[in-house]
Amino acid sequence: MTRRAAILALCLLTVLGLFGLQSWDVAVGRVERRAVAAIEEKTGFVVGTIERAEIAFLPLPRISLSQVGFSQRDGALAGKAARIRAHLRLLPLLSGRISFDRIDLVAPQIDVAVPAGSGVAEWLAPPLAELERLRSQSKIVVQGGSLFLRAGSAIQSVVRDLNLVIDERSLNEPLDLSGSLTWRGVPTEVGLRWPMIGGSAKAALSATSPLLKLRFDGTRSGPGEPVINGLLALSTPSVPQLLGWFGEDSRLAAALGALTLSAELQLKPHEASFNNAVASLDGERLDGVLNLTESNGRFALAGTLAGATLDFGRLIDRLPIAAVDAADTSPFDLDGWTGREIDLRISVDAARLHGARLNDVATYLLIRKGRFETGLLRAATYGGSVKTRLLAVNAPAGVDVKLQAGFEKVNLAQAAGDLPQLARLSGTGSFQLALDGAGRNFDELLGSFAGRANLSLRQGELAGVAFAELMRRAERTPSQALRDWRQGKTPFESLNVNASVGGGLFALNEAQMNGQNYRFSLAGTASLRSRILDMTASLASANGSLKLPFVLKGPVSAPFFELETEAFLSPVGGSALPALLTR
Template sequence: MSRRASILGLAVAAALLALGLQSWGLAQALVERHVVAGIEKRVGLKVTSLKRAEIALLPLPRISLSGVTFASPDGALSGTALRLRARARLLSLVGGQLDFDRVDLIGPEVDIVVPNEPESYANWVAPPLAYLSALKGETQLVISSGSLMARSGNTILTTLRDVNLVVEERDAAGPVAFAGSFTWRGETTKVNLLWPVTGERARVALALSSNLMSLRLNGSRSGAQGVTTGQVEFTAPSLPDALAWIGPRPRIATLVRRVELTAEAQLAGDNISLSNVIAKLDGDQLEGALKLDGGGGARRVLSGTLAGADFDLGRLIRQGGDQQPPGTGEAGETPLEFDSWTAHDVDLRISLDAARLGPARLADLAAQLMVRKGRFEASVLRASAYGGSARARLLATSVPTGAEVKVQLGLDRVNLAQAGSDLPDLLGSLTGFASGQIALDGVGDSFEQVVGSLTGRVTANLRQGEFKGASFAELLRRAERPVAARDWRQGKTSFETAQVTALAHRGVLTLTDAQMAGSGYALSLSGSADLGRRWLELAGMLSATNGPARAAFEVRGPFTDAVFTPTLDAVVHPTGSTSQLPR
């Protein structure tokens, strides 16, 4: 070949290369005939309009459509895109056919039509999954900087923003597979999904993660029954925050913070059944079975049975109180928020080998939580407590003035010496065996109103114990011989029996019968306890059983720091003369 021919060939090749790299505007009718039809075939979206079309042949054949409007054949999906790019397969072009191995939607805004009722997450994801599953095979579909809106009529139910997804190429029998990220309700979320199209018990996998929660599912799906089964893992650093992100936060969820859960799951629509559950709630482990019934509406039902070796019940109470919002009524009032506590139905039964309630310890505990619309009930059906037993019940029902609250507590032969080792501030100076019952009713729309309206009865019986901080024997001896008596505040007093009966009315407990008896003395009490103010006003008379000595006294002050003080004219000598009590 001559030098001139070589130069001419290189010039022609360079010209062809330049032409191939150049984007060329084409007539819209020609694009719709040859290009748009090929895109529609591969991605199942019908292009209804476009502003401009361009084609470049080198280095790879590619088509670019600007200002595109599109819709699925059934109308479930529709939208616009700033640009649609399609990369043609070179070999198919050589063979005289137009096919694509990748389609990019840049800046799309996609509307997804979902049924209005029932409103559920399953309804939101069903249309796009149905669209992808119905394709006989699609090319790789890439969505960049898009948004997806679930819409019912003119109402936008939810929106995914900053959507960046890659839907992998598949054949007719292959599973739908996509991965990427989006922003939902202000949280960046990563997603990875494998969804079967054909076959029974075909593999399904889902991974969803954000800063608020992580969810993984690995299992199989029965296409005929529409049931998915498999291993599920769920983690949330704060369950209330995660649920508030997903949807309305149930008030009862504030009882728990960090949750780590694994289980065998069965999912059918909005109904979820979990077996072999291993749940760590703030570090305490429970095992059992749970079921969440979506109910086809906003009100959901959680039921199940759980068991554990050790659990901190006191933490649940503290965390529920920590989330209590500021009062909206009188200054200092704490609203009950009864409607939010009963927003969802709950039926949970819990068995614990050991439980903690603050510093107190219980064993062999069986508890139940029952929540219905307008009704909240939490019960300790049985529990071993320091050699004895305990039971408790809290029942609240909706009334026009707020909530009617019933509190019941029963103790039987609780060893106070053992309890005092865990509760030194409350029982450290008291021993004996205690039995008793509390039954109080109140009504109101705040904690303070309920306490201020309490009515009912309190009874307590103690046997064979003693208390420190007061020596009744020395106090009586001082009544007889003040000079010879020692300081009564440094001693202790044993008792054979002690019993208290009190009636509550409008938040005030009034003693109707309060007596204590021991070796050489008898004591009687009268007075009241204001539950709202947490204040004691008691008066007593201490009498010697083997002589005429008597001493009157009063107990006055807050519940946790009341002062025991003999009155000024309290000491009565055997002769009947009185003298001032030495301090």
């Protein structure tokens, strides 16, 4: 035997001899009782039931308890583990004392009592408070556990595949936790450092999953109601999916896609303030402040953000907004849009709205229970300005809706470069629209709308028709008048439209376009429900000696516009009538 082997053998014999000097009466449960008392002291759990207890000294000393029932002293947490393994410290064991280096909870099923309708912060508070009361704590390892969050007999949520390590700590040292879990089907890596003393102490939180990357580093001050301050960094590929993971179903959140957020976070009970916040929505940066509060289970978000660019059209297109259709008799659900209070102001240097380019934009979103309001406070566009306002409020008749929109000094020719639907009309002018109505569905709302619309343009052109040329031909060569009048453009000096809305109809009170040698007038109605036009028009010479009647009928999307030859009014003397009726 070598000298080294002899020394090791002597040490082993010495240790075994010391063990032999102690009384290890497992049969009578002495070790079991002492082990349970030590486990309770180091974990904060009260052990209720044990099916079997075992002790082993090799290769390392440990105590194993099978089918163990346990709970926290305040009853906030209870559960059952298939096995609890307590790894004994060697030196205390030589003197007959039981002390643990590590305690393993194997396949535990843990029930945590939580208030009904509460959130993650309320779920964590009772277990953390119980751990905070411990003077010291052994290293606790949870392997393959499940966590059931219950409000009474109802399960609020379930955490599966729970694998956590809670590091050993002494008096006043922070709680350090790390590991992995699966919550609502999403595997997540987590880390937490939580101070267990009053005053200012470091706190940290991290979480990584396919839906979320979060990191917070800061301090918690206490005692009493703690205040947490620090730097927050958060990113998600999809805000709606992230909120859905936390059980939030927000229709407005559907407007958002990928988000990254960094901010100076101050967290108080029922309030979170995000100062110097930098948010990136699909790569577009917004800076400002945000504040999130909670009262009686109702969340409220307020804030002011500013940035260089923002695509409002992309945000609106993502919203689950139903198309305006009188055939859709499903009732309005305004409560589904106003479940969370919001007071948000956004300003950007430049914005896009379905192709339109806006500059110096200030917009807002104001939501209260049963009240939805949004609009453009200001925006410069194509040499002019535009404003809008939409207000929807719950009312006895259903939903009361007010819509206001208008622009001033806008050059439509410039706008047509970005908005092809305006390509047929040019000129510079203004537009005003004001509607007010109430209903339980689209049919009732469209039938109740009352309001007005005004359009005024100067020095422009109407493409697709050649009224000026048609009038010249009719006056000079009647036989050629009706040829090719649907081609070319009609320049005008002024275009004015005044309309009223009521009883489900859009009625033209005055609609006139004037050029150098003609005057075009349009009158009639359009049904808001069916979107069918029923209008007549008249093209007259400047001196009124010649009038050409038109009819405008059919669906708004594809109307029928044609000369009404049967009701033709010939020039004075009637000599041109036969020629004008000849094609």
